[in-house]
Amino acid sequence: MGISARELAANTPATRDRYVDLLRxxxxxxxxxxxxxxxxVTADGTVGNLLAVVPELQLVTWVFQIMPVFFYVGGFSHALAHRSRPAYAAFLRARLQRLLRPxxxxxxxxxxxxxxxxxxxxxxxxxGVALRLVAQPLWFIGIYLAMVAFTPPLLKLHERYGxxxxxxxVAAAAAVDALRFAADVPYVEFLNFAFVWLxxxxxxxxRADGMIRLPSALAAVGLTGAGLLVALGPYPLSMVGMPGEKVSNMAPPTLALLFHGLxxxxxxxxxxGPGTRFVARANVWHKVVAANGIAMTAFLWHLSAMLGVYGALLALGAELPAPATAAWWAQxxxxIAAAALLTAGLVAAFRRFERPAPVAPGTGQGGPVAAxxxxxxxxxxxGLSMVGFGxxxxxxxxxxxxxxxxAPAAVGTALTGWLLVERAGRGGRRGPDAA
Structure with missing residues (x-):
């Protein structure tokens, strides 16, 4: 049996940056x-987007499209993790244990x-819609895998050039958008899946090296830059993808989304400051530790739960009001409460797969196989996030x-990759904690 969240919270070192865990x-x-x-979701089973029904709400994505914060704290954590475990294969296996298993x-x-x-x-x-939609959050897993993979070389560049x-x-992301929108170069936009998120x-x-000293200036530059790009350029207002739009700020990511991240x-x-004081409270920190222990499982299954709720409503003949009407808002x-309860049940069923197995010390070998x-x-x-399960x-x-x-090819490729990372991370031998 693993250590409980309460025990982990009680034994947290004083040096840990708890605010990062809160942000995650x-x-x-x-x-x-x-x-x-x-x-x-309408009565005929069509799944739409509220932001398309009420376009004025797209402005709220400038606050609630918060995925850049997750990738930001990921960079902080990966920097510390790689410095404590510099062998590439061991670093990859340690970082991917709680990601790829669930x-x-x-x-x-x-x-x-x-x-x-x-x-x-x-x-x-x-x-049929569910078989396609439930796989969409996997794009986030794929991008996060790329971030882990590129951490060692980019961390070296950071240590040299800051x-x-x-x-x-940023310059590379801007160049990609220039080639995309000004020169109409095909396929070049996909490079910004790397440049923007990295x-x-x-x-x-x-942040890990204490080099973000003027956050107000960073916020001002980001907000001003994103505003100008949306107002004057080919970028849409919404910072999340919209059905049928010609240009999306998310897929592929744009320079506007990068400024939004800033x-x-x-x-x-x-x-x-206030966030650190808030999470320092014992009861708050315990909840944060518990939530971090199930976060990936909840993320993977939350769309399944939501679609399950809508499916149950349709099967029971319940009325689904037209989106954005008063009855829809009242319902x-x-x-959401039903989706949260169903997600909690799915988390209870699958959370054990998020508990990482002990990781043996790195041997410095297996880097090419891990890569x-x-x-x-x-x-x-x-690939699976795009094709779905249908x-x-x-x-x-x-x-x-x-x-x-x-889908079968994507599943086989992902499984093969995971097994290679696991094998390389063990250094080709079994240690006392590599079982």
């Missing part, structure tokens, strides 16, 4: 709540369900950059 929990919590609230379980369960549903011929309506390394990533991640390195990082750093708290493994894992996970028997595919990928 809050950022994922806001994303989950946003997905539950923004889903606009992800592969999620993929396995939904893959089996999708196959059964399709064999029964029930993959229509909301069920803000210059961050500036180079730039935000790089800010976490700067604004958010500056804002959370301005709140660092929203009940739907290949994480590359395959992130490509597989990203159409398994028909061999349905989706375009991942320039390659068509099917």
């Amino acid at each position: 929990v809050v950022s994922l919590g806001v994303v989950v709540f946003g997905h539950w609230l923004m889903a606009a 992800t592969m379980v999620f993929i396995g369960v939904w893959g089996a369900l999708a196959l059964v549903v399709q064999l029964l011929g029930a993959d229509r309506g909301l069920t 803000w210059g390394a961050f500036g180079a990533l 730039a935000v991640h790089q800010l976490g390195f700067l 604004w958010l990082v500056g804002a959370v750093e301005l709140l660092r 929203a708290p009940v739907r 290949l493994g994480i590359t395959l894992a992130l490509l597989g996970v990203l 159409g398994l028997l028909e061999g349905r595919t989706a375009l991942l950059i320039a390659v068509h990928v099917s």
